[in-house]
Amino acid sequence: MATDMRRAPHLRNAVGVPVLMRRVLYALVPALLGYIWFFGFGIVFNMAVAIIAAVGTEAFCLRLQRRPVAVFLGDYSAVVTGVLLAFSLPPLTPWWITALGSAFAIGFAKHAYGGVGNNLFNPAMAGYVALLVSFPDQLTNWLPPRMGDIDYEGIGFLANLRFTAIGALPDNLTLDALTRATPLALMQTELGDMRMVAEIRDSSLYGDFGGRGWEWIGNFVALGGLWLLFRGVIRWHIPAGVIGGLLVPAATFYLIDSASYPSPGFHLFSGGAMLCAFFIATDPVSATTTERGRLIYGAGIGVLIYVIRTWGSFPDGVAFAVLLMNMAVPLIDRYTRPVAYGLREPPS
Numbered sequence: 001m002a003t004d005m006r007r008a009p010h011l012r013n014a015v016g017v018p019v020l021m022r023r024v025l026y027a028l029v030p031a032l033l034g035y036i037w038f039f040g041f042g043i044v045f046n047m048a049v050a051i052i053a054a055v056g057t058e059a060f061c062l063r064l065q066r067r068p069v070a071v072f073l074g075d076y077s078a079v080v081t082g083v084l085l086a087f088s089l090p091p092l093t094p095w096w097i098t099a100l101g102s103a104f105a106i107g108f109a110k111h112a113y114g115g116v117g118n119n120l121f122n123p124a125m126a127g128y129v130a131l132l133v134s135f136p137d138q139l140t141n142w143l144p145p146r147m148g149d150i151d152y153e154g155i156g157f158l159a160n161l162r163f164t165a166i167g168a169l170p171d172n173l174t175l176d177a178l179t180r181a182t183p184l185a186l187m188q189t190e191l192g193d194m195r196m197v198a199e200i201r202d203s204s205l206y207g208d209f210g211g212r213g214w215e216w217i218g219n220f221v222a223l224g225g226l227w228l229l230f231r232g233v234i235r236w237h238i239p240a241g242v243i244g245g246l247l248v249p250a251a252t253f254y255l256i257d258s259a260s261y262p263s264p265g266f267h268l269f270s271g272g273a274m275l276c277a278f279f280i281a282t283d284p285v286s287a288t289t290t291e292r293g294r295l296i297y298g299a300g301i302g303v304l305i306y307v308i309r310t311w312g313s314f315p316d317g318v319a320f321a322v323l324l325m326n327m328a329v330p331l332i333d334r335y336t337r338p339v340a341y342g343l344r345e346p347p348s
Contacts, residue, residue, distance in 0.1 A: 021076035023233050024279065027224030028083060031275070034220045035087070038145040038213035041157050042091020045164040049095045050082035053102035061111040072116060081105050084124035087275060088319070089131075092141035092155075092179065095164050100134075101127040121326045122286045125319040132319070144180040144205065145213025183211030183270045184315035187262060196259045210269030218274040225278025234282040237291055241298020242277035242305075243268065249306045261310070271316035273305060280318070286326045293329075293336035300325045 035043045058078040062069045082102050089098060105127030113119045132139055143155065155163075155178060159170055169175065181189065183205050190200040200206075207215050228234045246267055253261040267273060272280075281287060281301050288297040301321045308317025 017075045017077070020233050021080050023228065023231055024080055025076070025083060027228050027233075028087070028221075028279065030220040030223055031087070031217055034213075034217045038217065039091050039143050040155060040160055042093070042143070042160050042164065043086055043089075045095070045161055046089050046091070046093055046098050047083055047086035049098040049164075050086045050089075050102040051079050052082075053099040054078040054082035054085075054106050057103045057106040058111075061107055061115070065111075065115070067115070075116065077116060078106055081110075081123045081127075084275075084280060085127050088124070088128045088272065090139060090141040090179075091143050091160065092163055092175070093138060094167050097131060097135055097138055101131040103127075104130045117285055119285055120329075122280060122283050122322050125280060125322045128319045129323060132314075140181075140185075141175060141179050142182050143178065145211075180205065182315060183214060183266075184309060187266075187270075188309070188315050191260065197262050198259065207269075209263070209265035210267075211271070214271065215269035218269040221274040221278060225274070228278065228282075234278065235291075235294065237294035238282045238287060238298040239277040241295045241300075242273070242281050242302045243298075245299035245302020246273055246305050247302070249303060253310070267306060267309065271309075272318040276301065276305070276318045276322065280322055281325075286322075286329065288329050288332050288336070290333060290336040290338065293332045296332055296336065297325055297329065300328065 032043065032047075055073060055078050058073060059069050062072055082105075085102055085105060086098070089101070105123040108130075109121050109123040109126035110116070110119045113121075155169075155173070159173075163169055169178070186203065186205060187197075187200055191197070205212055207213070209215050210218065225234070225239060229236055229239070247264045250261070250264040250267045254263050277298070281298055288294050301318075304321035304324055305317045308314055308320055312320075314320065
């Protein structure tokens with residue numbers, strides 16, 4: 001009688017890293033489709049460049065370290081990094097800027113610390129911040145949403161591809177005429193000019209709660225995040241911490257002075273807050289590992305997002321908030337370790 005003989009180990013995890021990373025990518029599909037509908041195909045070009053650069057840099061670094069390339073490329077972690085970076089970049093980002101950010105994310109923020117499982121900082125946010133401080137003008141090329149200005153005609157597929165590839169627009173278009181400030185940037189600028197929130201929200205860039213178009217993308221991100229929670233890919237602590245840490249100060253200041261401080265819904269559904277809560281802050285490597293620590297870590301990110309948006313120089317503080325709390329992870333883990341049964345305090 002024939003028997004099925006297999007090599008050890010005979011007990012295996014039902015779900016591995018590649019499966020988890022693929023689920024993360026699947027969960028982002030609704031948000032991707034919403035992004036394309038409201039802002040065009042620029043994110044598709046950014047995503048293609050970012051993924052190619054991320055995978056290429058990963059393979060190069062693995063070869064330098066004489067580690068098996070196929071094994072580590074097959075975990076899809078580099079692909080996820082490229083996708084998250086693409087979601088953070090404007091649709092009209094030149095390809096070489098996207099490639100530089102993706103290569104920095106993998107080469108410096110990931111492999112400089114030892115590769116998979118060893119990075120201190122979230123690679124996608126590290127790459128985005130590197131681009132933001134190096135090319136601030138190019139990272140403001142945001143298009144208004146499809147349902148924004150009534151007389152606005154969006155840039156077409158081929159025109160967007162041409163600009164991404166060679167930086168050229170059709171003869172009848174200029175960047176100044178084509179691009180607009182984001183809802184967060186406009187709110188920050190106008191509040192600095194002593195205008196009231198109600199006046200600012202009369203702009204066609206704003207919807208029911210947050211930025212027009214952005215609030216729908218935020219809803220799609222939340223749907224994908226809830227699916228990840230349902231499948232057990234992420235836990236609820238960090239998303240709850242980020243959302244709570246953002247909403248509590250936003251609600252407090254809004255109740256104190258609603259003319260000078262936008263509503264909590266505006267902060268939650270404008271910019272990258274929802275993407276941060278479910279997909280960025282939940283990075284299992286750069287986040288905390290204890291349950292109490294995850295709540296503290298997430299809440300710290302949410303509070304920092306609000307502080308940077310309200311009193312900082314950057315309209316959206318997601319990337320800086322995540323990187324700052326990444327630095328605090330070892331300290332948070334140290335003081336939130338659970339006490340073993342029979343011990344009065346955590347071991348030193």
